[in-house]
Amino acid sequence: MTLFISPEGPGLAELARQALSSTQRGYDLLAPKFDGSPFRTPDEVLDATAQALRPLGPFGPGLDLCCGTGAGVERVLRRVCTGPLTGADFSEGMLAPARRAVPEARWVRADARALPFRDAFDLAVSFGAFGHFLPHERPTLFAQVHAALRPxxxxxxxxxxxxxxxxxxxxxxxxxxxxxxxxxxxWRPRFVMYYRQFALPEVRRDLTAAGFEITTLALDSLGRLPDGSPRCRLVLARRRQ
Structure with a gap:
């Protein structure tokens, strides 16, 4: 995440108001200017993900979990899925611009910890949302995604x-x-957003416990660090047959 104030994004007063709200209410407030904020996943990350997924598909129905304003559906699922597209988010405010951006998709208001889907999707993606879940919530979150995917x-x-x-x-x-x-x-209500609680070793452990087989791909178009390791990896968690 790069912290900056864009002319198209929310101002400091708007960000402060969001930060003093609950997580859900905060995103309802942020939604009209979310795409101009530093919290939206950059297009280069979305495009690199689509490029990496394309050889693994084509996929049928696709889900964008915690979809926000719909960028993952628009720039990733549209490119790699041949079946119906669905976005799920707990913020009705965020879903409103998503519906305008991709009217052919299905947009569902839902908590990721209690998804209303079973054996429905070939592919699920998520971008920039995991900081909203505390570590003890990850097993439930991953179990819900596992149940939403087809074998x-x-x-x-x-x-x-x-x-x-x-x-x-x-x-x-x-x-x-x-x-x-x-x-x-x-302060109450809480606003849950932490950037240092999603370490890959612990995430691998929780995904495996939920019934996934894990591999990763380097997103080379996003560059490498001075030691040669990738700046960003794509985690691929496959539901066992």
Missing amino acids: GGLFAFPVAAPPRVGSLPYWVLWGFDTAMRVRNAV
């Missing part, structure tokens, strides 16, 4: 390499998470 279905999402300890991005994320912890300790 052999694929759950795919990008994971950025963690910043080098002591670097500026490291301290920015550390500071953001610390501020959120303090805010949630002294």
Whole structure:
């Protein structure tokens, strides 16, 4: 995440109002200017994901989990799925612009921890949403995705390499998470958004326990770090047949 204030995005006062709301209400408020905010997944990440998924398909029905304003449906699922497209999000405010952007898709208001789907999709994707789930909620979240997929279905999402300890991005994320912890300790309702609680080893463990087989792909178009490792990987979690 790059922190900046765009002319098209929310101002500081609007961000403060969002941050003092619940997670759901905050995104309802942010929705009209979300695509101009620093919280939207960059197009280059979406395009790299679509490029990596294309050789693994084509897929039939596709789901964008925590879809926000619909960028994952528009730039990823549209390119790799031949079946019906569905976006699910708990914020009705976010779903409104998604419906306008991709009117042919099905848009469902739903909590990712209690999805209304069973054996419905060949592919599920998600972008930038996992910071809204505390570590103890991941087993439930992954179990819901597993149930929503057909046997052999694929759950795919990008994971950025963690910043080098002591670097500026490291301290920015550390500071953001610390501020959120303090805010949630002294203010209600809580706004759950943490950037340092989604470590790949723990995520692999929880996905495996939910019944997935895990591989990863380097998203080489997003570059590599000085040590040669990829800046971003695509996690591919396949529901066992």
